[in-house]
Amino acid sequence: MQTQVDNQTQTETKRVFKLDNVNVYYGPHLALRDVNMDIMEHEVTSFIGPSGCGKSTLLRCFNRLNDLITGARVEGNVTYHGANLYGEKVDPVVVRRKIGMVFQKPNPFPKSIYENIAFGVRVNGMKVNMDEVVEQSLRGAALWDEVKDKLKDSGLSLSGGQQQRLCIARAIAVQPEVILMDEPCSALDPISTLRIEELIKELKQKYTIVIVTHNMQQASRVADVTAFFNAEAVEKGRRVGYLVEYGPTEMIFNTPREQYTLDYVSGRFG
Amino acid sequence: MTSIQDQAGATTPSGMPDLTSSSVSGNRNRVGTILTIVSGVFVAFIIIPLLLVLWDVGGRGLPLLFNTDLYTELPPPPGLEDGGFGHAIIGSLMTLGIAAAISFPVGVLAAVYLAEFGRGTRIAYLVKFSANVLTGVPAILIGLFAYTIVVRPLGSFSAFSGGVALGVLMLPIVIRSTEEALLLVPNEMRQAATGIGATRFQTITRIIIPAAMSAIVTGLILSLARAAGEAAPLLFTAFNNSFWNTDPMRPIATLPVLIYFFSIIPYKPQQDLAWAAAVVLLIIVLTASLLARFFSRAKKF
Ligand SMILES: Nc1ncnc2c1ncn2[C@@H]1O[C@H](COP(=O)(O)OP(=O)(O)OP(=O)(O)O)[C@@H](O)[C@H]1O
Ligand SMILES: [Mg+2]
Numbered sequence: 001m002q003t004q005v006d007n008q009t010q011t012e013t014k015r016v017f018k019l020d021n022v023n024v025y026y027g028p029h030l031a032l033r034d035v036n037m038d039i040m041e042h043e044v045t046s047f048i049g050p051s052g053c054g055k056s057t058l059l060r061c062f063n064r065l066n067d068l069i070t071g072a073r074v075e076g077n078v079t080y081h082g083a084n085l086y087g088e089k090v091d092p093v094v095v096r097r098k099i100g101m102v103f104q105k106p107n108p109f110p111k112s113i114y115e116n117i118a119f120g121v122r123v124n125g126m127k128v129n130m131d132e133v134v135e136q137s138l139r140g141a142a143l144w145d146e147v148k149d150k151l152k153d154s155g156l157s158l159s160g161g162q163q164q165r166l167c168i169a170r171a172i173a174v175q176p177e178v179i180l181m182d183e184p185c186s187a188l189d190p191i192s193t194l195r196i197e198e199l200i201k202e203l204k205q206k207y208t209i210v211i212v213t214h215n216m217q218q219a220s221r222v223a224d225v226t227a228f229f230n231a232e233a234v235e236k237g238r239r240v241g242y243l244v245e246y247g248p249t250e251m252i253f254n255t256p257r258e259q260y261t262l263d264y265v266s267g268r269f270g
Numbered sequence: 271m272t273s274i275q276d277q278a279g280a281t282t283p284s285g286m287p288d289l290t291s292s293s294v295s296g297n298r299n300r301v302g303t304i305l306t307i308v309s310g311v312f313v314a315f316i317i318i319p320l321l322l323v324l325w326d327v328g329g330r331g332l333p334l335l336f337n338t339d340l341y342t343e344l345p346p347p348p349g350l351e352d353g354g355f356g357h358a359i360i361g362s363l364m365t366l367g368i369a370a371a372i373s374f375p376v377g378v379l380a381a382v383y384l385a386e387f388g389r390g391t392r393i394a395y396l397v398k399f400s401a402n403v404l405t406g407v408p409a410i411l412i413g414l415f416a417y418t419i420v421v422r423p424l425g426s427f428s429a430f431s432g433g434v435a436l437g438v439l440m441l442p443i444v445i446r447s448t449e450e451a452l453l454l455v456p457n458e459m460r461q462a463a464t465g466i467g468a469t470r471f472q473t474i475t476r477i478i479i480p481a482a483m484s485a486i487v488t489g490l491i492l493s494l495a496r497a498a499g500e501a502a503p504l505l506f507t508a509f510n511n512s513f514w515n516t517d518p519m520r521p522i523a524t525l526p527v528l529i530y531f532f533s534i535i536p537y538k539p540q541q542d543l544a545w546a547a548a549v550v551l552l553i554i555v556l557t558a559s560l561l562a563r564f565f566s567r568a569k570k571f
Binding site for chain 2: 070096105123
């Protein structure tokens with residue numbers, strides 16, 4: 001299985017996810033076809049591509065969030081450190097505790113800032129010093145200084161950018177291994193966006209990150225690996241998404257294999 | 271009238287655009303005025319009856335309310351004066367308490383099922399359909415229903431059977447208002463909780479229900495207010511009692527039934543008690559509505 005592991009260096013990166021011929025259906029309709037790719041540890045992998053090509057759909061496969069959508073079905077093989085994520089004995093709740101998620105729209109719970117973070121820690125049954133975890137998580141999400149005096153305030157009283165960082169803090173509080181982010185900056189101003197990008201670069205020391213983004217600069221700034229998706233029309237105007245190619249971000253942005261990828265990342269269409 | 275100048279956007283002598291309403295064509299103005307008057311009349315149709323009820327009931331009942339005997343005494347025997355309806359206040363509280371104990375848990379759990387588990391399933395459709403039908407069933411029939419399934423088997427009118435009747439009356443209101451409250455909680459909350467490893471049960475009990483709590487409480491209060499004023503379902507169930515009673519298995523007096531009986535007998539002291547009881551009921555219902563408003567004010571998202 002393992003391909004050409006470089007035994008000389010100790011900075012061998014491990015494979016976290018491996019996707020084999022993954023198809024995703026919504027009801028009878030195929031939405032995403034035949035995805036094969038690997039996600040590596042401590043790397044930021046970005047998903048780019050036109051709207052509707054299945055980036056969010058694929059992201060939700062990694063933490064089995066598609067289970068919440070009635071009619072959604074995942075075919076093929078998704079392994080997490082070699083274990084089949086969709087195996088019969090796998091408890092999706094346990095999966096989601098290891099693989100956290102930050103959503104496109106900031107969605108703090110209608111609870112205090114403190115409770116927003118404590119909730120995940122409690123449901124995970126972690127025996128920890130809660131005050132410490134809250135502080136560390138907020139520091140980790142670069143939010144501590146702004147909220148340390150108002151931990152009792154509602155999470156909803158924060159600005160959009162602060163809310164999104166609260167959601168990141170909430171995700172890292174349960175000490176996941178992977179953080180999935182679906183367009184985490186799409187509702188934010190450029191300054192908040194930059195802060196979150198810096199945060200992502202810091203977070204990758206400890207976590208493996210997969211991020212969906214429509215912002216090419218963002219992908220080129222934060223991602224080590226970039227995957228480009230596209231959608232093709234099938235019968236009756238339905239479109240099916242597929243992975244065009246993926247590789248080091250630099251390669252995807254400068255010398256991709258497909259001309260179409262280059263057109264897309266440089267904003268030329270025709 | 272409508273000159274061409276008017277139509278083309280008049281200007282004032284100073285050359286600035288005329289933005290006052292007189293610059294709009296006279297016709298439009300007049301239609302607007304008529305519509306305003308018409309809607310005002312309809313508003314009056316709604317408000318005047320309410321004011322008349324308050325005026326009439328309040329005018330006759332309010333002066334009596336300051337007599338504290340009202341709340342602590344039994345009604346006088348026919349022909350005598352004074353007394354009160356303390357027993358009916360206790361009876362109303364008891365029947366409503368029993369009704370709440372039945373309809374709140376059942377209704378809220380049914381609504382949780384409808385909103386969180388059963389979306390789009392056949393059972394959910396059936397439950398919703400039944401709740402809608404139940405809303406339309408006349409209160410007196412609900413009383414007859416409770417008579418058949420509780421009073422007959424137990425062999426006597428009782429506070430408990432009255433509570434069952436009111437509970438059945440409240441059930442569809444509780445189900446529908448709670449379901450709506452839960453559906454108002456954005457789906458992002460469910461995803462967020464699920465996404466950090468909360469089980470479905472934890473998501474519902476610790477995130478969704480707390481987030482919907484103020485709206486749920488509002489619905490519960492309104493269902494109680496609705497049931498508090500009902501006499502019909504109680505006539506065949508709790509019936510009436512001229513004496514103190516706190517035994518749920520025996521007949522009990524309630525405010526609406528007391529009003530009903532005392533307003534049709536030809537004794538002035540009893541009629542006065544009926545008016546006073548009517549005011550007490552009105553105050554209870556209005557307070558409940560205000561409370562409900564207060565709770566629904568606490569917006570969560
Ligand atoms: N819950 C759902 N039910 C049915 N179809 C869905 C659902 N979610 C997504 N789809 C379909 O799957 C396809 C891919 O959607 P997806 O949201 O993954 O795209 P995306 O690449 O994330 O787009 P965007 O960039 O706009 O977020 C679309 O055709 C969409 O209509
Ligand atoms: Mg998306």
